[in-house]
Amino acid sequence: MTQQIIESNELSELKEQFALMTTKLEKQKIINDELLKESMTTKLSHIERWYHFRFRIDIIAAPVISIVFFAQYMNEGFRYWGFSLLVLAIGLTDFLLNRKSYKILDISNLPNLSMTNASEKVIRHKQLHSMINKIFLLPMTILIVWTIAIACNYTWNLQIIALVVFMLVVSISFGIRQMKRNRKRLETVLHQIKLLNE
Numbered sequence: 001m002t003q004q005i006i007e008s009n010e011l012s013e014l015k016e017q018f019a020l021m022t023t024k025l026e027k028q029k030i031i032n033d034e035l036l037k038e039s040m041t042t043k044l045s046h047i048e049r050w051y052h053f054r055f056r057i058d059i060i061a062a063p064v065i066s067i068v069f070f071a072q073y074m075n076e077g078f079r080y081w082g083f084s085l086l087v088l089a090i091g092l093t094d095f096l097l098n099r100k101s102y103k104i105l106d107i108s109n110l111p112n113l114s115m116t117n118a119s120e121k122v123i124r125h126k127q128l129h130s131m132i133n134k135i136f137l138l139p140m141t142i143l144i145v146w147t148i149a150i151a152c153n154y155t156w157n158l159q160i161i162a163l164v165v166f167m168l169v170v171s172i173s174f175g176i177r178q179m180k181r182n183r184k185r186l187e188t189v190l191h192q193i194k195l196l197n198e
Contacts, residue, residue: 040111040192043185050178051102055095062091079154083146090139097135101128105186111193118193122186129179144168 066088073080105125110118151164 037111037196040189043189044107044110047105047182047185048107050182051098054098058091058095058098062087062094066091080150083143083150086139086143086146090136090143093139094132094136097128097132101125101132104128110189111196113193115190115194115197119190122190125186126183 066084069084069087070081073084105121110121113121147168148161148164152160
């Protein structure tokens with residue numbers, strides 16, 4: 001009889017400990033899920049800010065540069081004012097393609113999607129970005145060469161060429177680095193979505 005009471009007490013204690021451990025694990029999972037969601041939100045907000053920065057350049061800076069350049073060099077011939085039309089065309093095309101890319105990614109809903117749907121969106125986003133890079137390869141090359149030619153006033157001024165090339169390399173390197181960081185952030189977000197869905 002005493003043995004049964006002891007075993008019953010031990011069983012009750014084990015049940016209490018198990019219930020306590022289960023509660024702690026559930027709380028830990030909730031905390032981990034909240035930390036993952038917070039991390040995802042931070043990473044996605046970086047990407048969103050990058051997109052908004054690009055949108056501002058495309059719909060504000062490109063048209064302003066085009067209008068100012070066109071007005072200043074209207075009587076100088078196509079080799080000057082044609083540059084402003086190219087800047088405008090690149091800016092507007094970049095805006096439309098980046099807007100499509102932004103909508104495909106669907107940043108605000110991405111953390112709430114299943115792993116399959118989130119992966120699908122990220123893959124489609126990467127494919128479109130790859131296509132955008134290919135589309136702009138030729139126009140951007142022409143724009144860079146044209147920028148150098150205008151900066152040198154169509155002469156071989158090596159100091160100005162070196163300065164413009166240096167500024168363009170720094171600018172392009174910064175853009176490429178940001179795109180790589182965004183790709184890394186998206187891979188991390190996908191991993192975190194996978195952890196949340198486990």
